[in-house]
Amino acid sequence: MNTVVCMKQVPDTETLIKVNPEGTGIATEGIKWVMGPYDEFAVEEALQQKEKFKAGTVSIVSLGPDRAIEAIRTGLAMGADSAVHINDSAFYDKADPYATAAVLAAAVKNLEYDIVFLGKQAIDDDSGQVPAILAEMLGIPVITQVLKLEVEADKSKATVTREVEGGHAIIDVTLPAVLSAQKGLNEPRYASLPGIMKAKKKPVDVKTAADLGVDVGAMTVIKEMTLPPARQAGKIIEGETPEEKAANLAKALHEEAKLI
Amino acid sequence: MAGILIYAEVQKGELKKGAFEITSKAKEFGQEVSACIIGSGAEALAPELAKYGADKIYVVDGPEYENYVTEAFVQAFVQVAQQVQPAIILTSSTAQGKDFTPAIAARLQVGCFSDCVDLSLNGDKIVVKRPMYAGKAYVLAEATATPQIASIRPNSFPINENAGAGAVEKVAVSIDAAKIKTVVKSVEIAESDEPDQTEAEIIVSGGRGMKGPDGFPMIEALAKALGPGSTTGASRAAVDAGWRDHAYQVGQTGKTVSPNLYIACGISGAIQHLAGMGTSKVIVAINKDAEAPIFSKADYGVVDDLFKVVPALTEEVKKIRS
Numbered sequence: 203m204n205t206v207v208c209m210k211q212v213p214d215t216e217t218l219i220k221v222n223p224e225g226t227g228i229a230t231e232g233i234k235w236v237m238g239p240y241d242e243f244a245v246e247e248a249l250q251q252k253e254k255f256k257a258g259t260v261s262i263v264s265l266g267p268d269r270a271i272e273a274i275r276t277g278l279a280m281g282a283d284s285a286v287h288i289n290d291s292a293f294y295d296k297a298d299p300y301a302t303a304a305v306l307a308a309a310v311k312n313l314e315y316d317i318v319f320l321g322k323q324a325i326d327d328d329s330g331q332v333p334a335i336l337a338e339m340l341g342i343p344v345i346t347q348v349l350k351l352e353v354e355a356d357k358s359k360a361t362v363t364r365e366v367e368g369g370h371a372i373i374d375v376t377l378p379a380v381l382s383a384q385k386g387l388n389e390p391r392y393a394s395l396p397g398i399m400k401a402k403k404k405p406v407d408v409k410t411a412a413d414l415g416v417d418v419g420a421m422t423v424i425k426e427m428t429l430p431p432a433r434q435a436g437k438i439i440e441g442e443t444p445e446e447k448a449a450n451l452a453k454a455l456h457e458e459a460k461l462i
Numbered sequence: 463m464a465g466i467l468i469y470a471e472v473q474k475g476e477l478k479k480g481a482f483e484i485t486s487k488a489k490e491f492g493q494e495v496s497a498c499i500i501g502s503g504a505e506a507l508a509p510e511l512a513k514y515g516a517d518k519i520y521v522v523d524g525p526e527y528e529n530y531v532t533e534a535f536v537q538a539f540v541q542v543a544q545q546v547q548p549a550i551i552l553t554s555s556t557a558q559g560k561d562f563t564p565a566i567a568a569r570l571q572v573g574c575f576s577d578c579v580d581l582s583l584n585g586d587k588i589v590v591k592r593p594m595y596a597g598k599a600y601v602l603a604e605a606t607a608t609p610q611i612a613s614i615r616p617n618s619f620p621i622n623e624n625a626g627a628g629a630v631e632k633v634a635v636s637i638d639a640a641k642i643k644t645v646v647k648s649v650e651i652a653e654s655d656e657p658d659q660t661e662a663e664i665i666v667s668g669g670r671g672m673k674g675p676d677g678f679p680m681i682e683a684l685a686k687a688l689g690p691g692s693t694t695g696a697s698r699a700a701v702d703a704g705w706r707d708h709a710y711q712v713g714q715t716g717k718t719v720s721p722n723l724y725i726a727c728g729i730s731g732a733i734q735h736l737a738g739m740g741t742s743k744v745i746v747a748i749n750k751d752a753e754a755p756i757f758s759k760a761d762y763g764v765v766d767d768l769f770k771v772v773p774a775l776t777e778e779v780k781k782i783r784s
């Protein structure tokens with residue numbers, strides 16, 4: 203079973219976001235960068251499939267600047283075999299999901315795969331678009347928000363459970379396919395110390411968009427970034443007993459906020 | 463290319479509320495508003511959409527559209543879009559919309575915007591407002607290609623009755639079955655009349671302070687007392703402990719919600735949780751720890767034991783609403 207995992211390095215979820223002086227993106231000083239939380243599920247699933255089949259390779263593909271190598275090394279330390287780092291700041295800085303998918307598709311095409319795994323969403327742009335666009339560019343089916351995966355022994359088909367509103371759907375898909383991981387698919391492993399040591403020697407192929415023959419502009423442009431107005435602490439509801447507080451809260455929601 | 467084409471989603475034989483919201487919004491721009499409904503029995507739903515402003519309604523109807531199959535729906539919609547040649551396409555960022563919208567954009571070889579919370583027109587360009595970093599920042603963005611596609615977060619726009627011409631056209635699309643590489647074997651949807659978290663007007667959420675799964679019926683009772691637009695949510699701590707299904711999780715790795723009223727019970731207010739619900743119109747926190755960070759974001763705070771406050775609140779709400 204050969205798989206490719208597209209993985210993006212993103213700011214840690216604890217990060218307090220600040221806007222850059224141009225007002226078009228975030229100020230990146232002091233940010234701790236990590237592998238996307240949904241991409242961790244994608245890497246884990248690829249590793250589990252390889253272990254189940256006792257054969258094959260897991261290749262990571264990531265578009266990102268120099269710093270992205272740290273997240274790539276994390277993936278290799280978890281157990282992936284090799285990586286392609288599309289290290290091209292000029293391309294990356296302007297890339298939207300469409301351009302990202304185009305450059306990832308060009309890299310993925312050079313690799314062997316039965317399944318391409320992605321996270322359901324990168325938690326920086328929160329777009330959730332790259333899996334579908336990538337699948338279109340590769341000409342293979344896509345199933346998003348995957349919660350469970352069962353691959354047939356001959357790798358021609360898989361049975362996938364995906365999240366739908368209010369429940370889930372069970373879908374058969376012909377491989378190769380693109381699958382995007384939802385939380386619940388698995389529990390990502392931590393990199394072991396020997397894993398971290400081994401990762402240093404694993405091959406990372408560094409490419410630019412031009413190396414991959416990609417010259418796609420972004421289809422969308424960010425004009426302005428702002429922070430939401432800070433929420434102010436409101437009022438604490440007074441009362442002698444919990445029951446009295448509940449009554450006062452209900453009154454405030456009814457008479458003041460007019461919500462009930 | 464001109465006008466606005468809406469994808470009106472059908473679930474369980476009915477149009478989703480989001481379809482009315484985007485139709486109402488589209489109507490404000492003074493352009494021709496068309497809509498596309500795909501589903502088994504879709505034709506019967508068309509008049510409802512006309513009420514909110516659809517001038518022309520394209521219907522793709524047939525038993526084969528009973529279940530949502532990405533590739534089949536994409537092919538059908540793209541054929542309608544090619545016929546209509548709209549300048550703008552709007553969809554709802556529901557669970558289905560999140561799967562569908564990037565797929566149609568990819569097929570049309572243009573970009574799209576996910577989960578927009580506002581939309582305006584600058585000449586012939588749409589300007590969308592959308593959250594990034596789970597709502598820690600917002601951007602205004604524009605598209606460089608046509609059609610311009612945006613999916614809109616449910617509850618972002620009010621529904622206004624403003625009738626459009628409502629002409630209905632049944633479209634016979636030709637589906638290339640060889641391209642459909644998936645078969646939906648079954649769809650299991652829990653029997654519930656609660657709205658999805660992303661569409662709910664009121665959410666009552668429980669966290670680690672609920673102490674266990676047995677605390678949640680109390681939260682459900684409060685949501686029920688608050689009326690039909692209400693549902694429940696949970697913090698990641700409650701989900702990771704196995705007390706609630708992941709579908710209920712609110713926050714950076716759960717759902718991003720913005721109801722009119724969010725009641726956080728036994729939730730401390732971690733940054734990842736706040737990211738998912740910080741745009742709620744009114745936030746109530748019920749927590750016994752007066753220092754809990756959730757109080758710095760809450761419009762109304764109750765510092766006390768939730769096991770006493772929540773049942774009492776439920777009774778008060780029932781009194782007011784009866």
Ligand SMILES: Cc1cc2nc3c(=O)[nH]c(=O)nc-3n(C[C@H](O)[C@H](O)[C@H](O)COP(=O)(O)OP(=O)(O)OC[C@H]3O[C@@H](n4cnc5c(N)ncnc54)[C@H](O)[C@@H]3O)c2cc1C
Binds near residue numbers: 215669698699716
């Ligand atoms: C990558 C990543 C992603 C994450 N994504 C999410 C996410 O999407 N959503 C999310 O919620 N979290 C997320 N988290 C976790 C987050 O950091 C917090 O751990 C989590 O939100 C805490 O949940 P909690 O508030 O229920 O629990 P706690 O922080 O333990 O708070 C429990 C609260 O209950 C109160 N309490 C206890 N007993 C009572 C009582 N009887 N009456 C009243 N109050 C009581 C306590 O005072 C306390 O404030 C994420 C973390 C990481 C690292």
Ligand SMILES: Nc1ncnc2c1ncn2[C@@H]1O[C@H](COP(=O)(O)O)[C@@H](O)[C@H]1O
Binds near residue numbers: 327329
């Ligand atoms: N720069 C990137 N490099 C590698 N994979 C990416 C990149 N951007 C997005 N992805 C993948 O696409 C998924 C969805 O991203 P997005 O559509 O941006 O929310 C992510 O979880 C990643 O798996």
